[in-house]
Amino acid sequence: MPSTKFKGRAWVILDEQGEIIDDIDTDMIFHNSYLAITEIEKMGQYTFDNLEGYKDFAQKAKPGDLVFVGANFGSGSSRQQAVGCFRSLGVSCIVANSYGAIYKRNAINSGFPILTIKDINFTDPNEPGMIKSGDELEIDLEKATIHRDGLQVGTLEPFSKVQKDIYMAGDIFEYAKEL
């Protein structure tokens, strides 16, 4: 049974001005020069290697990490590797303001948890609940919450029914067997 609770270290993907990055496209996540790769184990090493400021992400990421990004994450092409590379590194889940449409489907179908959050504080240290890279966080998929040190710091949009069903089954192929 896939886990519905994650505990791990946060990565907040910010630009040089300290703002959360929007529109990270599939070429920044997994560049088209590596498209011939089809084995999931080999994908991880190239994650974000075309994203300014995060070219060393793959070396530094640890299994269980949680990745926070801005709006329209994964826009661009239909490549599955842009989801597979995070699985390959053992990243537990991605939390974004929104996703590119094809990326969203690819993640859901492969049973990789992507979560959506509307309001979250990444930049204002004067407000409570600011999330920054390195924070140890707990995410509860059922309750759709993010906690730090027992305090709630964010509310996620709940999984849709299809997303939940596919996630619990493992992937779309497993899920389809139950249909």
Next chain:
Amino acid sequence: MGQTMIEKIIGAHTSESVHPGKTVWMEIDVRSARDFGGANVVKNFQTHYPGEIVDDVKKTFFTFDCVVPANTIPYASNQQTCRDFAKDQGIKLYDVDAGIGSHVDIEEGLALPGGVIVGTDSHLNIMGAVGAFGQGMGDQDIAFAFKAGKTWFEVPPTMKVTIKGDLPENCTAKDLTLEVVRVLGSKGALGRAVEFYGDAIDKLSLPGRITLASMATEMGAITGLLPPNQEVIDYCTQRADGRSVRPYYADEDANYVKELTIDISELTPRIASPPKPDNVSPVSDLANQTIDGVFIGSCTNGSYKDISEVAKFVKGKKVFPGVMAKVVPATREIYGKLLGEGHIQTLYDSGFIVSNPGCGGCASGQIGMTGKGEVQVSTSNRNFTGKQGAGDTYLASPMTAAASAILGRIGTASEVV
């Protein structure tokens, strides 16, 4: 409550009730894979359905268009993987000579108004040009669709864009499209379907509709739909091989999340500077920019109309010395027609390179890429860093690209004497 076009099309392909935000299971009329994602579709299919056959071979296709014929061994091997699988399963395969899959789908009458078409091409929403719902998907998704014949889909909210005014004489469908991309921006239609209305839309010919629909992707949209006019219905009926053509139109009281009007009566030719398609300005703003090459083609602007108009325009004129001017028709049918009408001879005489049909310069295809520092005017849909090479790509209409080829710098057709 009335329904929008996308709601009606999805509604015709599911037994469930349809409203925005709801996820439904939807029957799929055409499931296709192209040469690149195709090999992964096959691999996924064979892993998850060993020894099994696809749901319906008559609705399943391969279309090769990315790199045709293959110019690297990995591409060639991927194509061969697809050929072997297609032969095994009895699936029709449009091989390296056929041209761009989305255009082949329309020409061959596979994509009809009101239909649902999915494939591994992220610009399949081009089908909005004929009032059909096309959707690019990943390779697991398509492997699943090959087997199940249906898939889940979240019904998107719809946005209505009305184009006000007539398209000025010196502008084309691409200038209109770039203007819409400029106004909406790359996230302006994120997660939504867009419907286009207005006199200028009614009058758009099928190739112009293809141009606009193809760039819905660059507006962040799930799809952009144009209500089919008589020209579209007649064209599709001719190619439907006896099947009935049933367009869907929005109800009068359909519900839109947002309505927007864009006035084009004063429009001038437009160009998108690298690296973003919504980085749009008048062509005249960039008149000092010298260029090294142009690429006329792609699913956005590789139609017979696009290329024959360029040929008529450049007749008797010469490409500027040192400029590489590349023309790639979208399909074999278009190529044949250009050949028959003498347009390829004209392009040749003017100094253009004309290649066999396909995606060509758009995705490291058969006509090559740009090198670092190289400046190219392209009629395709994306100017992201790296997509068409290491150089700088500007997006413009075929007429602007042709004029720039002759001038040796960015410029409009009216500047060419």
